[in-house]
Amino acid sequence: MKDFFYLIPISLALGLVGLVLFLWSLKNGQYEDLDGASERILYDDDRPSESCLD
Amino acid sequence: MTCCTPATPLVTADAFRPSAPWAEELRLASRRVGDGILQTEISVPSIHCGGCINKIERGLTKLDGVQYVRVNLSSKRLVLRWSELGPPPDAIGALKQLGFNGHLFDPTEAAKPRGDLPRLIRALAVAAFASMNIMSLSVSVWAGAEGSTRDILHWICAAIALPALLYSGRVFYESAWRSLWHGQTNMDVPISIGIAAAFSLSVYDSYHGYDHAYFDAATSLVFFLLIGRTLDYVMRERARTAVKGLAQLSPRGAMTIKADGEFEYLPLKEIRPGTRLLITAGERVPVDCAVDIGISDVDFSLVTGESAPRKVESGAVLQAGTLNITGSLTVVAAATAEESFLAEMIRLMEAAESGKSVYRRIADRASVLYAPAVHMTSLLSFLGWMVIQGDVHQAATIAIAVLIITCPCALGLAVPMVQVVAACRLFENRIMVRDGSAMERLNEINTVIFDKTGTLTLGELQVANIDFIDPDALSVAAGLASHSRHPNARAICAAASVHGATFHRFDEVKEYPGLGLEGIYQGKKYRMGRSLFACGTESNSSDTVLTCEGRQVAAISFSDKVRPGAKALVDKLRSAGISMEIVSGDGISAVRKVADELGITYYTAGVLPGGKLDRVKQLCNQGRKVLMVGDGLNDAPALMAAHVSMAPANAADVGRNNADFVFLQDSLDAVFLAYRISRDSGKLIRQNFVIAIGYNVLALPVAILGYATPFVAALAMSLSSIVVVANAMRLKGAAGKGETKPFGRKLQLGRMAG
Known part of the structure; x- marks a missing residue:
């Protein structure tokens, strides 16, 4: 049993990475306009998009 | 053709209303985002596809001073950033x-931070x-x-639980603390304890090496409760006040005529009774006044709700906010702006809001x-x-197990x-x-x-x-x-374009305010209007x-069409045992016609806004x-005073903002659909209470007798929550039988949250 303890920190670290990524995407405004994002790819636009509104 | 290209230029009675906000208003409705840049939020309800986004963003970027345009399709809103150096x-x-x-967003609304939702x-x-890792x-x-x-x-587990409980549980601790501070207790007090x-x-227990630790129960408790709290917050977010929109209907000032015949534009505050004012076509009347010279048609829809304008001439009384449509009028002010x-x-609405008895939500009751x-x-x-065994540790463990197992997890959901689910439906x-309590009240x-x-009619002349x-005549x-x-x-124009009639070009057209139009076509003089004017008889x-x-x-005769579904609605409401009446500001004959057509026996006509409010209050009493x-x-004061209110989407902004439901x-x-869904959801809520409390009642003896190990607690908590959620989902199936979904789009957090 004790031999497998090293798996615990690994799994926790992976989970933490996921959590941090989610919080980052939330802060980055990626959930602001879910309908718009799916439509926007249909329109070619040279202007780089600014997704962060704040 | 993309879906957002209008098929025919439909002209409605609304088109001529002077709705374009002045440059100053745009400035007022914006907030500073740093470095001489102002940000304005504009609500555009008709955005509905990628083409619209593209069209608007390209079109607005070309305007002078605009630095950034971004359309949000989910909230149907656009953010505009512009330099404050130039004109708006x-x-x-x-x-x-x-x-x-486009409608400007209320400045106070736009300036508000995005609320607690991101935090939740x-x-x-x-x-x-935390709860998933601790659980595993x-x-x-x-x-x-x-x-x-x-x-x-x-x-x-402890190392994961401590920061998570401190961070995520703050919502509950703060609320519990506030409630205790005011000498009360709420659901959050037992949760926090x-x-x-x-x-x-x-x-x-971990320090002393005991068998059981409740880290998993504590964190999953917070997790489940937060789900309920977040959903609840999404539902409540929409409440807003409307009085601000009213003030915008009154102009900021008026052109006054001085004793020597000179014109001077004075701010509203300086207009006294007796001041002579000039009101040109297309302007709103700034203060209550009487017409001195001139003939025109005036839109009294703000006062009576009636969309057909009335002819006014010397001696007629005009209320502030009414709209002068065809001719210039010289009027004498009869009251100051405040009177x-x-x-x-505004006073009526504020009184209606403060006088309304506060509805206590089911969960609060x-x-x-419970607590x-x-x-x-x-x-x-x-x-x-303690009495039976005298072991403090044992007694404390059981007391805490009781607290955890009875925690209103499923109740919170x-x-x-x-x-x-009902709002989605x-x-x-x-x-x-507008919010969850509206559905409880509609029930x-x-x-x-x-x-x-x-409301009962479409409000557009046809x-x-x-x-x-x-x-040819058309x-x-x-x-x-x-x-x-x-x-x-x-x-007439709308009807002609629908029927594909060509529009004959007139050389010379004169409009006689209050009478009609006169024009020359192929050498012949045509007149259109009241029969006295057109035929001379x-x-x-x-x-x-x-x-x-x-x-x-x-x-040509005109009528206002009854809304589709009105008759069916009246029948359905009657069979549901609900009494109905019509209270209208319109004349008795028009009201009687609609009432007879729909079979509503009780109706009153010619009612002023205060009268509608009084009728609502009378019934409430x-x-x-x-x-x-x-x-x-x-209708706005009455909408505010009523137990629950509903407005069509083409309502005046003020009416729409005051209504609990907008269709x-x-x-x-x-109307009936909303009522039925509210009724069904009320039934499901009661069932959910029975399920949640039933679970607790079953689990309580187990906990009191000391058998509630962390495993049992976790099982009871998760199961009851899942059952409650599953029961809520039934609403969709029950209400959706055999109906098409004309608007199959999911409700999203972002749409409600904005």
Whole structure:
């Protein structure tokens, strides 16, 4: 049993990475306009998009 | 052709209203985002596809001073950033040219930070991470880990639980603290005590090497409760006040005529009774006044709700906020701005809002009973075990187990889950609901009061006898009518373009305010208007007459169409045992006609806004629960005072903002649909309460007898929550039988949150 303890920190670290990524995407405004994002790819636009509104 | 290209240029009575906000208003409605850049939010309800986004963003970027445009399709809103050095860009005008109607966002609303939702979601994410990891570690403890292995697992759990509980649980601690500070208790008090006690006891137990630790229970408790809290918050977000919109209807000043005949533009505050004012066509009347010189048609829809304008001449009394349509008027002010009609309306609405009895939500009512009961049970089991065994640790463990197991986890989900599903269901049917309590209140109604114009009817004049008009005459009429902003003329143009009539080009068109139009076509003089004006003879009919050289060519009659679904609605409401009445500001004959058509026996006509409010109050005092369905500004105080209120989407902004429900479709079916969904969701909420409390009642003896291990607690908590959520989901299936979904789009957090 004790031999497998090293798996615990690994799994926790992976989970933490996921959590941090989610919080980052939330802060980055990626959930602001879910309908718009799916439509926007249909329109070619040279202007780089600014997704962060704040 | 993309879906956002309008098929025909439909002209409605609304088109001529001077809705373009002035540059100053745009500035007022914006907030500073640093470095000389102002940000304005504009709501554009008609955005609905990628083409719209593209069109608007490209179009607005071209305006001077605009630095950044971004459309949000989910919230149907656009963010505009512009440099404050130049004049504000005419964004509303540009939108209109592109075929969209934009409304400025209330400055106070726009300046508000995005609220607590992001904070709640962050807390939820952290709680989800912590509870899942702790749960997976706990499984190995339940599976039989022993000795030092178990202790290590416990300590890892503690290390994850502490920051998560501190961060995610803050919502509950703060609320509990506030409530205790005011000498009250709410649902959050037992929750906070339970979390804190469970964590401390678990740390103590881990230190002393006991079998059980409640880290998993504490974190998953926070997780489940946060789900309920987040859903509830999403539902509540929409409440807003409307009084601000009213003030915008009054102009900022008026052109006064001095004794020596000179004109001077004075701010509203400086206008005294007796001041002579000039009101040109297209302007709103600034203060209550009487007409001195001039003839015109005036739109009284703010006062009476009636969309057909009235002819006014010398001696007529005008209320502030009414709209002068065709001719210039010289008027004498009869009151100051503070004593005028609009100011009076604001006072009425504020009074209606403050006088309304506060509705206590089901969940709040439940928690008042629930929290003390939980505390007492926990305390009694502690004392009981102290008496029986005298072991403090044992007694404390059991008391905490009781607290955890009775924690209102499923209760916290019972109401918001149902309401979110119901709001989704309503949204699919194009009905917006302002908050969750509105559905609870709609469930209780037993009386409905309808406004007539714009609510039971569509509120747009239509040519009633279009099939009997000679196509040639229609072309002539349309050619003449295109020169006027009068609603009758607009209706003729709309009817002509729908029927594909060509518009004859007139060389010379003169509009006689209050009478009609005169124009020359192919050398002949055509007149259209009241029969006295057009034919020179008085006639009883209110038809608009078209004449050529004094000879009648056509008579055009207008009517306001009853909304589709109105009759069916009345029948359904009657069979549901709900009494109905019409309270309208319109004349008795028009009201009687609609009432007879729909079979509503009780109706009153010619009612002023204050009268509508009084009627609602009177019914409320008789203990009736009133649903007010209305659209106009004159309905706004009544909408506010009623138990629950509903408005069509084409209502005046003020009416729309005051209503609990807004339906986007033309058909009145929406009213009954909203009622039925609210009734069903009320039933599901009651079922959920029974399930949640039933679980607790079953689990309580187990906990009191000391058998509630962390495993049992986790199982009970998760199962009851899942059952409650599953039960809420049934609403969708039950309400969706055999119905098409015209608006199949999911409700999203972002849409509600903005």
